[in-house]
Amino acid sequence: MSNRERSEQQRNGSGRSADVPEPVDHAAAPAAWSRWHRLRLNIPIFIMMLGVLVFVSNATAVPWNNEPTGQTISTLTADTSVTFANPDHVSLPENGTYQVKETSTWFNAKRPSTGEVQRTNMIVREPIGAGKGLPAVVFMHGAGYGTAKNSFGDVAEAMASAGFVTAVIDKPAWSTNDVTRDYPGSAAVYDQVIDMLRGRNDVDAGKVGIYATSESTWVSAYLLRMDRKVAFQILLSPMVFSPREAVGFLAAQDFALAGAHEGYQSIVRRAFNADSAMFGVTNPDIRTLEPQTYSIPTLVAYGSKDVMTAQVEGTEAMLAMAHRAGNWDMTIRSYPVANHVLRLGDESTAGTGFADRYVSDVIDWAVGQTRGLKQTSERVAGIRLYQSITVPKDLHANRGLTVYGVLVHVFMLVMLLLALIVALVAFALRIHAAVRRRKGPLLGFSHGFGNQLLTLTITTMATLALFAAGLGQVVMAVVKIAWGGAPDDEPGLMVWSWPVIQVVCTLVVWAWSRVVARLIEVAMNRGVLQFPPRRGSIRAVVSGREPVLASTRLGRVLFWVTSIAMFSVLLVFAFWGLFIY
Incomplete structure (x- = not known):
């Protein structure tokens, strides 16, 4: 061993070279979870996520008495x-x-x-x-x-x-x-x-x-x-x-x-x-x-x-x-x-x-x-x-509801824009890598999280589009009636789209709860969620050698930004009462 190597060892306080990663203690890693073990974690996460959305829908609900009618x-x-x-x-x-x-x-x-x-x-x-x-x-x-x-x-x-x-x-x-x-x-x-x-x-x-x-x-x-x-x-x-x-x-x-x-x-x-x-x-x-x-x-x-x-x-x-x-x-x-x-x-x-x-x-x-x-x-x-119905004379300016509504909508728009920017950056880098014929992972998603993120994003955004289409049809029908026209015999989208969105959103929440449960499982297997964390586990996750989500920083950023954006869409749905009507 050269004098330079000895000096490097002394500066790092150990007998290992500074550029050699700290080993992960794989011997302490737990065995793979059973399906029942995953389900026991999945269900309470689903209940908590759905409970938050139902709570928001109820908290933003406005009582309205249409009586007397006729x-x-x-x-x-x-x-x-x-x-x-x-x-x-x-x-x-x-x-x-x-x-x-x-x-x-x-x-x-x-x-x-x-x-x-x-x-x-x-x-x-x-x-x-x-x-x-x-x-x-x-x-x-x-x-x-x-x-x-x-x-x-x-x-x-x-x-x-x-x-x-x-x-x-x-x-x-x-x-x-x-x-x-x-x-x-x-x-x-x-x-x-x-x-x-x-x-x-x-x-x-x-x-x-x-x-x-x-x-x-x-x-x-x-x-x-x-x-x-x-x-x-x-x-x-x-x-x-x-x-x-x-x-x-x-x-x-x-x-x-x-x-x-x-x-x-x-x-x-x-x-x-x-x-x-x-x-x-x-x-x-x-x-x-x-x-x-x-x-x-x-x-x-x-x-x-x-x-x-x-x-x-x-x-x-x-x-x-x-x-x-x-x-x-x-x-x-x-x-x-x-x-x-x-x-x-x-x-x-x-x-x-x-x-x-x-x-x-x-x-x-x-x-x-x-x-x-x-x-x-x-x-x-x-x-x-x-x-047909009574005048809603109990309507009044609700500042708390207004502030929350503005915040949740602005937050959704900001997060959707941010997710789009990160996705465009990833797309541009992929094209650049293809042109330069560079090999190696760009996002490096592991354990199927990339496919799950893509599926849930497409589903959530399609549901948002359906919600906008249904509301748009209602507005057009109201304008037609206001101009003196007759309502359509078959309302169509404005009737069936709401329950469809409810079902899809519930399935999306279930899918997200499975993703969260899977994240917890992988993180525990990596030793990150232990207390104290298993020796070397955090460094291995951050470096991408033993990833929980993805082996690259861009992949992890894309996942979390997109996930938060999709959950903000669900919060907007909850604001408009989608989880109670």
């Missing part, structure tokens, strides 16, 4: 005609009485809260030869991004031909979206338009009213707070309750009408308990149901095929608020076959007409109101009002 209000007559006493037998204008002149102008709609300006088109329709002191109506947009050119054209034209000056503008949207709408700001713009009409020499400033539909009935509430001189209002399918309650009702009812599995319906409950204020969105909890909102003469119109509004509870609430304000001039009309915007059929189809007498009834009511006549027809008329 609420109704009987009308006093099926005839929706609106009539007034006319003791002086004055000739009253009706649809088509006058020719109509249309004028398009532009103005700046300024958002009060930010100063943002939207260049806005306004189309004014006026009756030719109707004289002075005319009543006027400002039309207010529902959801979406309606313009002056593509909105309210037919009804605005009809009302103008009956002696009204009508104004339709581009919807005040500025830089907001459907979630961040500025309702007070929109109300200020519509009030600006009202003042424009009041300033015309052919309009009676005391006879300017509004025509609000759907979402804009939240805007009209703000408008009536800031302008107490609005003469009358026509409310088409008013939302009545807070956005959280009204849209929660809409979603819950339409998910059920679409035929979605109860599991998909439960998603609505969790989604509408989200605390949107955490992200600066406060619209869901605005309160517009107050006496001032219904303090002026009001015509309310519903369609029997409207699946977006709570007609029974909404009518009761509006009447209660109006009576508290001392207003008994409330007229309710319900039209058969008509949808959310009182059209007959699919709203998305161009040229879809209104319910038979709707436009005539609106004109007759508005004419009688602006002439100061006494209504003689029944206040509540048309087809019976019906509501």
